[in-house]
Amino acid sequence: MKKKILIALAVILVLAAAIAFPFVRYMWDPTDTEELFRQNVAAVGYGNTVEAALPQTELYNTIKFHFESPLEKGKTEKKAIILGYDGCRADILAEIDEANSGIAALKNEGAALDLYYCGGVNYPELNTQDTSTAPGWCSILTGYWADVHGITGNDITKTMDTKTLLTSLVEDKLADSSAFVTKWAGHFSRDNATYLDEKKYCEDNALNVSFAKCDNDEATHAYTMEEIKKADCADFIFTIYEPTDSTGHNRGFTFNNPKYKEAFKQEDAYALEAINAIKARPTYENEDWLIIITADHGGIGTGHGKESIQERMTFAAVL
Helix, strand or coil: CHHHHHHHHHHHHHHHHHHHHHHHCCCCCCCCCHHHHHHHHHHHCCCCCCCCCEECCHHHHHHHHHHHCCCCCCCCEEEEEEEEECCCCHHHHHHCCHHHCHHHHHHHCCCEEEEEECCCCCCCCCCCCCCCHHHHHHHHHHCCCHHHHCCCCCCCCCCCCCCCHHHHHHHCCCCCCEEEEECCCCCCCCCCCCCHHHHHHHHHCCCCEEEEECCCHHHHHHHHHHHHHCCCCCCEEEEEECHHHHHHHHHCECCCCHHHHHHHHHHHHHHHHHHHHHHCCCCHHHEEEEEEEECCCCCEECECCCCCHHHHEEEEEEC
């Protein structure tokens, strides 16, 4: 009897392991090396190298310059959008589906596609802020690293000593309105949210800045599409898609993970739909659009926040 019980338990364990294997096999991927990462990055065809990667804070300057520069002849209004891929590694772009890709669409129109870095300093120097969501997006939106904006990691509320472009563009009358679209409550929807004070500041000062908390990525995309299709859509739209981050945490941030590749292709397809909607606007020919697709950080294993090249290296397509 005892032998039969042990055999039954062994069978159960084997079956359980077989069922669980597809879900856990990429959570710790020993083949996810720096060498493989660099090989895949090289295959993407970036305009620069890891060593020459740009600071993600530079995207702030790109957007600010866009709104401050004179309108071209025939243009009547400045507009810009950031389509953010949360937790999207720079090497996964080697898996782009050319026919259904926002990044490919921008690149085909002459967009600059370059490597950027998060974490405060470029790899391999030790990062000065977490390679995580709040520090990454905050550095892009304020143009500063954490030594100025104070967001060294998640779950820290930013003071109003530094304002994001969402607020400053409207307050300085460079834009009539802006919109922040996301599903993650850590941005502005819980007690220790990053932009909790900034949201209140905008409300208290009656600034035309909207903060939309969506239930999921499908709702985030639907809200973004609805905003784009408005006759007088927000002049600056900041949308964050999270399939890569969610999948990375649940199944593994690695180029070898087919689920991570699927997640990337999903958000890249969302971006293409958004870009096509922008071009379909009846007023598009009279509008001067800046379109940016970028990421806040990468990932390794099932996490991020530390110093590896897989976590530190991001990207941006700018048109």
